[in-house]
Ligand code: KIV
């Protein structure tokens with residue numbers, strides 16, 4: 001395909017920052033595709049579009065359905081689909097089978113999974129099967145219950161050592177890039193210098209090799225709490241609720257539908 005490959009992303013280490021956003025639907029993929037290098041069908045879809053309280057609500061079927069929609073809506077971006085919790089942790093065989101299903105049913109360029117040293121076997125096995133893998137270290141939302149909440153990483157010496165071990169394990173296992181989430185700025189910058197694969201930051205550092213945000217957060221459509229690391233480039237919450245208020249008023253006033261929105265008995269060039 002004419003798409004940006006996972007390997008092309010890998011080669012961008014230290015270059016122009018890799019522009020990434022999440023996408024879950026066909027129309028949003030259409031709108032973002034000209035502007036980004038990488039679209040992630042994140043398991044955040046379970047929270048953002050389906051209203052679950054954590055990403056643990058994502059299923060393989062859900063990820064595949066949204067992955068298909070994003071592939072239909074894009075032609076050039078590298079599309080990466082998240083492996084949902086419960087689809088890869090137990091064994092390398094399970095991880096390879098799930099990754100293969102995602103790639104075969106969506107046509108995406110790569111998969112992403114959370115974990116460092118503990119998931120190196122899974123990453124290596126999926127890569128060996130011919131599927132590129134993006135890692136995800138630092139704050140790992142699939143572990144939020146185990147961790148007792150969303151905790152920023154890299155604030156203790158112990159934690160910093162774990163982050164370096166995880167980054168190096170993910171790189172050594174053959175990942176083409178790695179997301180660093182919710183990690184102390186200076187630590188994320190040091191991690192970026194420590195590995196030869198691009199780091200994609202979210203709540204991390206401007207020194208990362210790329211950045212990613214959740215699309216609904218970036219356009220100000222998120223109705224629940226918005227994390228500190230988000231910058232809202234638009235305020236679509238207001239656009240949507242203003243439109244709904246005007247529509248409601250016009251329906252109640254019988255101002256909508258107007259003459260342009262109804263059909264005459266005889267078709268003409270403006271009224272088919
Ligand atoms: O699911 C997601 O949206 C993610 C990104 C925030 C990195 O994993």
Ligand code: NA
Pocket residue numbers: 042043044055082141
């Ligand atoms: Na995710």
